[in-house]
Amino acid sequence: MAVTLIILSFFIESWSSLLKSEFFTSGITRTIKTILLLLAPGVLAFCMVLSEFYIIQRAGMVPMSIAGIAKEVATISVSAWFFGDELTPLNITGVAITICGICLFTYHKYLKSIQSTIPLDGHGNPILPEEEIALHPRDDSTELDETSRLTSNSADNLEIHQVDEARNMLFSTE
Structure with a gap:
């Protein structure tokens, strides 16, 4: 996108x-300051997008959406407090x-993590005992599981698979 804008401009x-203006001709210090002022917003925007990607990757879309809503509430509150923007009763109610x-969602997530019988790490992911890790390694190869599921017609195997599938769905981060 930047290359397209440079070509069009x-x-x-x-x-x-532009290059003959005082921003570039009045000394090396002023030129460096101008270049930094031009690059800083782009670097800041890139870091913001990168942090949003990391938050979505670790926590999911719902917490990221709630964080965005909290940011909007903070923006409205700061604009009313510092800049004197008028808020109507409808705005205040909203x-x-x-x-x-936001508080109820956070409290719900907290209660859910406290009431969980499965130990969780700092990111809310389940901690598996060592023997379960040996039996169910967490890798991306699912060929054997899919093959046994597709070739098995037994009701017991189907029930076990449904329980395993429900458990995997419960603790899925995707």
């Missing part, structure tokens, strides 16, 4: 007048409902 804008929803 080369034909549309006058680069010679902010209050949003804050209550």
Whole structure:
């Protein structure tokens, strides 16, 4: 995208007048400052997108969405507090409902993690005992499992597979 904008600006804008402006001709310090001021927002935006990707990868889409909503509530609150923006009763009610929803979701997740009988690590993933890890290694090869499931017609095997499938679905992070 940046390359496309550079090519388009080369034909549309006058680069010679830009490079002859005081931002680039009044000394090396001012030139470096100008370049840093041009690059800083791009680096900041890239870091923000990278952190959002990491949050989605670790926590999922719902917590990321809630974090985005919390950011919007913070923006509204700061604009009202520091800049004197007027909030109508409807705006205040919406902010209050949003804050209550975020608190209730967080409390629900907390209760769910406390009431879990399966030990969880710091990220909320289940910790498997060592013998279960040996029996059910966590790798991406599912060929044997799929083959045994497709060739087995026994009701017992079907029931065991359904229990395993339900367990995998319960603890899936995808």
